[in-house]
Amino acid sequence: xxxxxxxxxxxxxxxxxxxxxxxxxxxxxxxxxxxxxxxxxxxxxxxxxxxxxxxxxxxxxxxxxxxxxxxxxxxxxxxxxxxxxxxxxxxxxxxxxxxxxxxxxxxxxxxxxxxxxxxxxxxxxxxxxxxxxxxxxxxxxxxxxxxxxxxxxxxxxxxxxxxxxxxxxxxxxxxxxxxxxxxxxxxxxxxxxxxxxxxxxxxxxxxxxxxxxxxxxxxxxxxxxxxxxxxxxxxxxxxxxxxxxxxxxxxxxxxxxxxxxxxxxxxxxxxxxxxxxxxxxxxxxxxxxxxxxxxxxxxxxxxxxxxxxxxxxxxxxxxxxxxxxxxxxxxxxxxxxxxxxxxxxxxxxxxxxxxxxxxxxxxxx
Amino acid sequence: xxxxxxxxxxxxxxxxxxxxxxxxxxxxxxxxxxxxxxxxxxxxxxxxxxxxxxxxxxxxxxxxxxxxxxxxxxxxxxxxxxxxxxxxxxxxxxxxxxxxxxxxxxxxxxxxxxxxxxxxxxxxxxxxxxxxxxxxxxxxxxxxxxxxxxxxxxxxxxxxxxxxxxxxxxxxxxxxxxxxxxxxxxxxxxxxxxxxxxxxxxxxxxxxxxxxxxxxxxxxxxxxxxxxxxxxxxxxxxxxxxxxxxxxxxxxxxxxxxxxxxxxxxxxxxxxxxxxxxxxxxxxxxxxxxxxxxxxxxxxxxxxxxxxxxxxxxxxxxxxxxxxxxxxxxxxxxxxxxxxxxxxxxxxxxxxxxxxxxxxxxxxxxxxxxxxxxxxxxxxxxxxxxxxxxxxxxxxxxxxxxxxxx
Numbered sequence: 221x222x223x224x225x226x227x228x229x230x231x232x233x234x235x236x237x238x239x240x241x242x243x244x245x246x247x248x249x250x251x252x253x254x255x256x257x258x259x260x261x262x263x264x265x266x267x268x269x270x271x272x273x274x275x276x277x278x279x280x281x282x283x284x285x286x287x288x289x290x291x292x293x294x295x296x297x298x299x300x301x302x303x304x305x306x307x308x309x310x311x312x313x314x315x316x317x318x319x320x321x322x323x324x325x326x327x328x329x330x331x332x333x334x335x336x337x338x339x340x341x342x343x344x345x346x347x348x349x350x351x352x353x354x355x356x357x358x359x360x361x362x363x364x365x366x367x368x369x370x371x372x373x374x375x376x377x378x379x380x381x382x383x384x385x386x387x388x389x390x391x392x393x394x395x396x397x398x399x400x401x402x403x404x405x406x407x408x409x410x411x412x413x414x415x416x417x418x419x420x421x422x423x424x425x426x427x428x429x430x431x432x433x434x435x436x437x438x439x440x441x442x443x444x445x446x447x448x449x450x451x452x453x454x455x456x457x458x459x460x461x462x463x464x465x466x467x468x469x470x471x472x473x474x475x476x477x478x479x480x481x482x483x484x485x486x487x488x489x490x491x492x493x494x495x496x497x498x499x500x501x502x503x504x505x506x507x508x509x510x511x512x513x514x515x516x517x518x519x520x521x522x523x524x525x526x527x528x529x530x531x532x533x534x535x536x537x538x539x540x541x542x543x544x545x546x547x548x549x550x551x552x553x554x555x556x557x558x559x560x561x562x563x564x565x566x567x568x569x570x571x572x573x574x575x576x577x578x579x580x581x582x583x584x585x
Numbered sequence: 586x587x588x589x590x591x592x593x594x595x596x597x598x599x600x601x602x603x604x605x606x607x608x609x610x611x612x613x614x615x616x617x618x619x620x621x622x623x624x625x626x627x628x629x630x631x632x633x634x635x636x637x638x639x640x641x642x643x644x645x646x647x648x649x650x651x652x653x654x655x656x657x658x659x660x661x662x663x664x665x666x667x668x669x670x671x672x673x674x675x676x677x678x679x680x681x682x683x684x685x686x687x688x689x690x691x692x693x694x695x696x697x698x699x700x701x702x703x704x705x706x707x708x709x710x711x712x713x714x715x716x717x718x719x720x721x722x723x724x725x726x727x728x729x730x731x732x733x734x735x736x737x738x739x740x741x742x743x744x745x746x747x748x749x750x751x752x753x754x755x756x757x758x759x760x761x762x763x764x765x766x767x768x769x770x771x772x773x774x775x776x777x778x779x780x781x782x783x784x785x786x787x788x789x790x791x792x793x794x795x796x797x798x799x800x801x802x803x804x805x806x807x808x809x810x811x812x813x814x815x816x817x818x819x820x821x822x823x824x825x826x827x828x829x830x831x832x833x834x835x836x837x838x839x840x841x842x843x844x845x846x847x848x849x850x851x852x853x854x855x856x857x858x859x860x861x862x863x864x865x866x867x868x869x870x871x872x873x874x875x876x877x878x879x880x881x882x883x884x885x886x887x888x889x890x891x892x893x894x895x896x897x898x899x900x901x902x903x904x905x906x907x908x909x910x911x912x913x914x915x916x917x918x919x920x921x922x923x924x925x926x927x928x929x930x931x932x933x934x935x936x937x938x939x940x941x942x943x944x945x946x947x948x949x950x951x952x953x954x955x956x957x958x959x960x961x962x963x964x965x966x967x968x969x970x971x972x973x974x975x976x977x978x979x980x981x982x983x984x985x986x987x988x989x990x991x
Contacts, residue, residue: 328717392945393945393946393948460771463774464771464778474714477720477721478721478771480722
């Protein structure tokens with residue numbers, strides 16, 4: 221937006237990894253594949269990359285425009301405006317879902333008497349502040365926190381290795397039910413969550429310093445984050461087994477509570493709690509940022525920062541009010557994975573692509 | 586206008602941050618908490634309720650111990666019990682009896698009374714999974730032939746609390762004697778949620794458990810009443826089906842690949858059990874194959890040991906003698922494992938995780954056998970193969986004992 225905002229490729233790389241980790245690292249993802257979730261993640265990765273290429277394609281066509289900008293350009297103002305508006309609603313909802321997940325998991329895991337609204341309020345204040353400070357601050361933060369989250373990961377995985385809690389045979393059978401359930405889990409479930417969520421980076425791309433590197437950096441980040449996600453979920457299953465994994469609300473937490481190194485290194489749960497907080501913070505902030513960027517564009521608001529507070533409050537309220545209970549929140553999530561998510565992250569972008577190509581051809585001829 | 590607004594806003598923010606920075610919404614002071622070190626569950630008569638006993642450290646004795654080096658005047662731990670339909674409400678009900686708030690994060694022992702274990706234990710562990718305070722790594726034992734409450738009430742010397750005393754015995758004996766297993770809650774959940782059955786060690790009172798409640802029990806050697814870990818309980822359909830003792834228990838430990846170290850006595854010619862071999866390393870690999878539509882299990886045990894004692898003249902510099910001893914060791918091991926497997930098969934109790942192995946490596950066949958697994962398990966052929974090595978003989982090779990002259 222303003223010329224001062226610029227994001228370097230390293231920062232984009234770090235942010236995509238943090239974003240993909242977000243809640244996908246701590247939640248059980250994909251239910252059908254059982255012990256093969258890690259394989260499903262790897263299978264879903266190419267799909268995620270294709271979607272990312274699609275999102276960056278629009279950026280190459282309209283380098284200066286944000287998501288809502290080119291939606292209106294492609295579909296025309298009459299169709300474009302409402303579609304862009306729906307994206308705002310969608311992003312607000314997802315951002316609030318992330319907040320709710322963090323809140324509920326934090327409360328289940330350690331802050332059992334703290335009201336949900338309090339936990340959410342503390343987090344949303346930080347989010348509002350960062351959005352107010354702008355995209356540069358957010359991405360510089362990301363650069364720092366990627367190091368923290370990776371060190372936490374290395375430390376906990378070293379602890380896992382030395383504790384002997386790892387039972388690799390828990391990962392068997394490899395595709396015991398055949399290839400299909402593993403694939404079914406990858407498409408659409410894991411493709412939708414977390415890979416297709418990268419669509420909100422479409423609002424970040426215009427801020428990139430080196431436009432040419434967006435695609436390459438992003439694909440590398442997707443590769444790196446999928447490998448790490450896959451490894452981490454494989455370790456979780458190797459520790460707690462697929463049965464406990466599939467029933468756990470917070471499998472990473474459960475796994476780490478079992479890890480004990482030589483009796484003195486026990487209860488590494490703060491590591492996991494930190495990972496959860498850091499991951500969710502960046503994920504929901506990127507979503508919230510996308511909302512402010514698009515709303516500023518749609519409603520022609522000069523200073524995007526004015527929107528930080530109202531949008532933060534809306535996210536906060538939805539996060540508290542959207543579900544009565546955590547199980548209800550989860551079942552909403554399952555519906556969302558096969559409705560909202562494919563619609564906004566696959567169907568609409570493909571439609572945009574088709575319309576754009578048709579238009580291009582007609583102008584050429 | 587702006588210039589004077591800024592400091593005020595900043596001050597407001599600082600004030601607001603006080604609210605957040607105190608942290609710990611649900612903070613508890615250490616002096617208001619009662620640290621629970623062990624939990625016991627029994628059935629309460631025929632009411633269908635649980636009788637839950639919580640062993641709490643008496644904080645003054647722990648502190649006194651450190652400063653004066655023993656000579657405590659109060660008993661080191663106290664047990665409170667409550668009766669309710671669920672474990673959790675029994676925990677909370679105990680607040681009517683205990684003067685402090687119960688804190689469970691240091692509880693490392695979960696004791697189940699044998700009468701309850703015989704009726705089934707599968708429902709007991711849900712709370713452990715959901716709770717953020719209870720540890721999934723708590724060890725579990727069965728109070729053998731008695732109620733968990735009576736076991737926890739026995740005062741034990743050396744260790745401050747009964748629960749830690751049991752836990753430490755269990756840990757050490759599992760490692761050096763291997764006729765018990767240190768089973769934790771996670772192990773049990775993993776078994777129970779699949780088609781396997783848990784194997785849980787027993788702990789029993791030797792002497793009069795009622796007398797063991799008195800402080801006098803700490804002032805005598807040997808203590809009038811002591812707690813001993815004894816045997817491994819095997820389960821069928823979640824109910825305690827039988828006890829494995831002695832060599833059968835050790836065979837089970839071998840078959841479950843939990844063997845760390847133990848001692849095997851071997852015959853020395855005509856002298857029975859005259860040679861002690863210390864097994865220092867052992868690993869068991871179980872694989873399952875399908876033969877004519879039936880599962881066949883092969884178990885490969887590889888163990889290494891040292892010769893540690895002999896009561897007969899022996900010259901291990903002779904290579905053939907070592908080979909002979911190795912074969913004897915392998916034979917002895919095999920026999921123990923066979924005893925354990927037979928005992929478990931007769932009770933249809935798959936404590937060895939064979940079902941898990943089937944599920945992992947023969948998923949298709951498993952689908953068909955899953956429903957009738959306990960019966961299939963009872964009939965399954967198990968091939969045991971032992972590879973034993975004796976590596977060293979300690980600081981001497983030849984014994985000073987001379988052959989008797991005839």
